[in-house]
Amino acid sequence: MTSINQDSINKALWAACDTFRGTISADTYKDFILAMLFLKYISDVWQDHYEAYQKEHGDEPALIEELMKQERFVLPKSASFYTLWEHRHEPGNGERIDQALHAIEEANGNKLKDAGKSVFQDISFNTDRLGEEKQKNTILRHLLEDFAKPELNLKPSRVGSLDVIGNAYEYLIKNFAASGGQKAGEFYTPPEVSELIAELLDPRPGDTICDPACGSGSLLMKCGRKVKEHHNSKNYELYGQEAIGSTWSLAKMNMFLHGEDNHKVEWGDTIRNPKLLDKNGNLMLFDIVTANPPFSLDKWGHDEAAHDKFSRFRRGIPPKTKGDYAFILHMIETLNPTTGRMGVVVPHGVLFRGSSEGKIRKQLIDENLLDAVIGLPEKLFYGTGIPAAILLFARDKQDDSVMFIDASRECKAGKNQNILIQDNIDKIVNTYRGGENVDKYAYVASLKEIQENDYNLNIPRYVDTFEEEEEIDLIAVRQQREQLKAQLAELEVEMAGYLEELGYDSLAGGV
Known part of the structure; x- marks a missing residue:
């Protein structure tokens, strides 16, 4: 069986979206596409493993069925993509797909559930949003046929050892965010930013890693993969929480597809x-806490904060219409008191806004929790063009200094979106780990300097990026001007000669 590359899979998946375009919006049909990708992938894996056992043991259905019970997941025959595809010309495609997804949930215990909520609870293919029954059935027939194309044969024996499914999932989420604007971008952190944060936090074997605003789970999984890459270990635990139901479903499917059990x-x-929470009902504590929470969230829970039973807001209550510090304070409270380290993406206002935010900021700095402030370029995040910053906190700091890095120009510029390339990421990480001043790029500020700046963390107060203009040599400029005047005079004489030859003596004289 021939292998396939990532790009051809991505193109086939994006083309499958044409089935919905013009019928429903991208932030709605993303759920259908991602759910179908999930179903197709596990069906192909199941089929591939079944055929491998057949080849090894011959036609022994009972034995093969027993061996298949050892798989990471269970796929009822009625729930297979191929069963749905075979019946695609019959009425009831929407109902059959919904029943298949429900059967998969029931067969796999808690892997696709959480406290009674199922992954596919908010995703129904049997919905009037796809039109009346006949139109809906036709649309879903086309969708099944799109995923049955040879380009989307996702059997492991064909796609090889590459994480093509996880990559395809990330590709789709990224493109939905790019095309869907702010609403679709809420659940997505660009992979380059996730990569940067994961490198900065340096996850290690045995770490517990948490993202309290995990979206589709990409940042969380990136941290986990760093343990595999740098330490050849799978000894880590991932924890997350997500407020939006459909996005929580994405995170669960994403974890499942990446093998993050x-x-x-x-x-x-x-x-x-x-x-x-732990067994005593207290907040769990983690070695690493990281998040890209919604920027300046309105209606974040201000009214309940004063009576918070976990005392997360004892340093101060953030303003009613800006929830940035609500997430920061929650994350601080969930840090392991000895090993805890934290990275959070914030808008720049968090660095310098006053009132209650200023008091909270002062308290965190005085407690010697803040380790670094890293300014990022603008237009990195979908749905907003504003620049952001990464705040790093640590429980085991060796001194009371804070490193400031101005990485606002560290990017590859795009027409509508900037991206961090590997060189940009390496420069930021190496500078942070080096812990030294870098002219016009990084500065290590003492607590006293920060106090003298009234606890304002605005990066230009610490990193001077001013470039002196090159000194103008006025004598050289005057000489150049005299040369130009001489050349102009010569041209005037030459032009007068041409006019005289053409019989324009009087005009030449007038000039």
Whole structure:
């Protein structure tokens, strides 16, 4: 069986979206495409493994069925993509697909559930949003046929050892965010930013890693993969919470597709109702806490904050219309007191806004928790062109200094979107780890300097990026001007001669 490259899979998947374009919006049909990708992939894996056992043991259905029970997941025959495809010309495609997804959930225990909520609970193919029954059935027939094309044969024996499915999932999420604007971009952190944060936090074997605003789970999984890459270990645990139901479903499917079985992702509002609790009902503590929470969230839970039973807001209550510090304070409270380290993406206002935010910022700095402030370029995040910053916190700091890095120009510029390339990431990470001043790029500020700046963390106060203009040599400029005047005079004489030859003596004289 011939192998396939990532690009051809991505193109085939994006082409499958044409089935929905013009019928429903991208932030709606993404759920259908991603759910179908999930179904097709596990069907292909199941089929591939079944055929491998057949080849090894011959036609022994009972033995093969027993061996298939050892798979990571269970796929009822009625729930296979291929069963649905065979019946695609019959009425009821929407109902059959919904029944298949439900059967997969039931057959796989808690892997696709959380406290009674199922991954596909908010995704129904049997919906009037796809039109009346006949139109809906036709659309879903086309979708099944799109995924049955040879380009989307996702059997492991064909796609090889590459994580093509995880990559395809990330590709789709990225493109939905890019085409869907702010609404679709809420659940997505660009992979380059996730890569940067994961490198900065340096996850190690045995670490517990948490993202309390995990979206589709990409940042969380990137941190986990760093343990595999740098330490050849799978000894880590992933924890997350996500407020939006459909996005929680994405995170669960994403974890499943990436083989991240050692995870716990809860559904609910982290600020109003944190669900990652220990056996005593207290907030769980983690070695690494990281997030890209929604910027300056309005209605984040201000009214309940004063009575928070976890005392997360004892340093101060963030303003009613800006929830940035609500997430920061929650994350600080969930850090392991000795090993905890934290990275959070924030808008620049977090660095210098006053009032209650200023008091909270002062308290965090005085407690010697803040380790670094890293300014990022503009237009990195979908749905907003504003520049952001990464704040790094650590429980085991060796001194009271804070490193400031101005990486606002560290990017590859695009027409509508800038991206961090590997060189940009390496420069930021190496500078942070080096811990030294770098002219016009990084500065290590003492606590006293920060105090003298009234705890304002605005990066230009610490990193001077001013470039002196080159000194103008006025004598050289005057000489150049005299030369130009002489050349102009010569041209005037030459032009007068041409006019005289053409019989324009009087005009030449007039000039």
